[in-house]
Amino acid sequence: MESPGIESAAIEKLGLEKFLKHSYSSKFDTQLPAFLNDDPKTLLELKELRESLKNFNSEEKKKALKKEIYSAVELKKWWISKMRNDEFPLRENMVCFWHNHFVSTSQKVKVNYWIYQHNMILREHAFGNFKELTKQIIKSNAMVKYLDNVDNKKGKYNENLSRELLELFTIGIGNYTESDIKNGARALAGLNYGDDGAVYRRFAEDNSDKTYFGKTGNWKADDLVDIIFEQKNIPYLITRKILEWFIYDNPSEDLVTYYGDYFRKVKFEIQPLLTKIFTEEYKKENSGTKIKDPLIYILQLLDELHIDDLDDAMILFFLKQQGMDLYNQVNVKGWDGGNSWLTSQIYLQRNNTSDLLCSGRSITRKILNTMTAGNEKPKSEFEKLDIKIDYDSNGNNKTIIAELSDRLLFNVNDTMQKDMENLLKYDFDPKETHANFAVIRLFDYITKLPEYQLI
Numbered sequence: 001m002e003s004p005g006i007e008s009a010a011i012e013k014l015g016l017e018k019f020l021k022h023s024y025s026s027k028f029d030t031q032l033p034a035f036l037n038d039d040p041k042t043l044l045e046l047k048e049l050r051e052s053l054k055n056f057n058s059e060e061k062k063k064a065l066k067k068e069i070y071s072a073v074e075l076k077k078w079w080i081s082k083m084r085n086d087e088f089p090l091r092e093n094m095v096c097f098w099h100n101h102f103v104s105t106s107q108k109v110k111v112n113y114w115i116y117q118h119n120m121i122l123r124e125h126a127f128g129n130f131k132e133l134t135k136q137i138i139k140s141n142a143m144v145k146y147l148d149n150v151d152n153k154k155g156k157y158n159e160n161l162s163r164e165l166l167e168l169f170t171i172g173i174g175n176y177t178e179s180d181i182k183n184g185a186r187a188l189a190g191l192n193y194g195d196d197g198a199v200y201r202r203f204a205e206d207n208s209d210k211t212y213f214g215k216t217g218n219w220k221a222d223d224l225v226d227i228i229f230e231q232k233n234i235p236y237l238i239t240r241k242i243l244e245w246f247i248y249d250n251p252s253e254d255l256v257t258y259y260g261d262y263f264r265k266v267k268f269e270i271q272p273l274l275t276k277i278f279t280e281e282y283k284k285e286n287s288g289t290k291i292k293d294p295l296i297y298i299l300q301l302l303d304e305l306h307i308d309d310l311d312d313a314m315i316l317f318f319l320k321q322q323g324m325d326l327y328n329q330v331n332v333k334g335w336d337g338g339n340s341w342l343t344s345q346i347y348l349q350r351n352n353t354s355d356l357l358c359s360g361r362s363i364t365r366k367i368l369n370t371m372t373a374g375n376e377k378p379k380s381e382f383e384k385l386d387i388k389i390d391y392d393s394n395g396n397n398k399t400i401i402a403e404l405s406d407r408l409l410f411n412v413n414d415t416m417q418k419d420m421e422n423l424l425k426y427d428f429d430p431k432e433t434h435a436n437f438a439v440i441r442l443f444d445y446i447t448k449l450p451e452y453q454l455i
Helices: 007-012 016-025 043-055 058-085 090-101 112-124 130-138 139-148 160-170 179-187 221-228 234-246 253-265 272-277 294-304 312-321 339-340 344-358 365-371 399-409 415-423 435-449
Strands: 211-212 214-215
Touching: 007 016, 007 139, 016 090, 016 272, 043 058, 058 090, 058 112, 058 294, 058 312, 090 112, 090 234, 112 130, 112 139, 130 139, 130 160, 130 221, 130 272, 139 399, 160 179, 160 234, 179 211, 211 221, 234 253, 234 272, 253 272, 294 312, 294 344, 312 344, 339 344, 344 435, 399 415, 399 435, 415 435
Parallel strands: none
Antiparallel strands: 211 214
């Protein structure tokens, strides 16, 4: 499997199997981030805040809203920092995958602590059991709020959570009936917010028998998941999405079935499935079969240029502009991925961002805002960055071009080769004081190529 630069060095050093083992067993921080200390966490604290908001004057209301927005931004920065600094970032990549599978947006949930809890469930079960993760997520306050299950009560049902549990989270369209959705909603009726996750409210739950996928009983949330995971088509939706996330924008049905069948065999454990996908000698022509998402694009750029001190908020802002705002997907289906990551506007922003960073200038919100309009600020106003790129200074122009091409591109045609040799000419001296800048110019050229947008 092709890997962005962030992980490839570690993989080279350890070998893929070892790298995966280290990733699976990597420890993660469970301590509540400091910026959430004052945020409401229990139902009582939330109620008290809502009550006091009624009596706040407009200035105090503004302050409370500011605090909520501040925490939401800090939470995203906290996560970006983990993605950038973890020794084995595969866990965070998987958290990102799950967060786009079990979508729950901070805009609708509005309680930052619940979004944090949602994120921590994904982190804890990132390499765990898919069935267990599904159970935990549908009983999270964030999901109950996001999919309106708080409005799902006996006699007055809301089918949102029941529908998405089947359509998007587990088995996919065509594998269930409308009757399964209705009975699922009855089983989920009364599942409402609790202090440590959702709980059933006695007066709103439905304790009559429901028939779900042909099985009858007084089913509740966990029972629904158990029954879904007995169905024959359960493994394929998720194996398709995992293949799409890591390797192919359009995986073949053969591969989806092949890995899906294996996933069922290992009882829906994520770890062996990932190991099989990443290490197997199964025929995979997978270079250049996937468009980099904005997160991989920007992190690889920073990694290649050795930029460690760029503010995480700027990465967030770049992602937002590229349509990959964390915890803010447009709808419950999540980001489309694939070609949607390469509209002409996104491509232009990528090229401008690369130009900016390769010239040693930092990206700021103001610059990102003006970039697409094409009216950049005067050079002198830019914050400067220290940048350097890795290359073999004992080589010559051709060996250095080959080194960067091998690292960054999956193929090079004659036109590209000529362009690169025009940038790094035959008389190029890698020992010369400013040689680094010439190689960075070459790197900047490479980042503009359509091939560079692919993994």
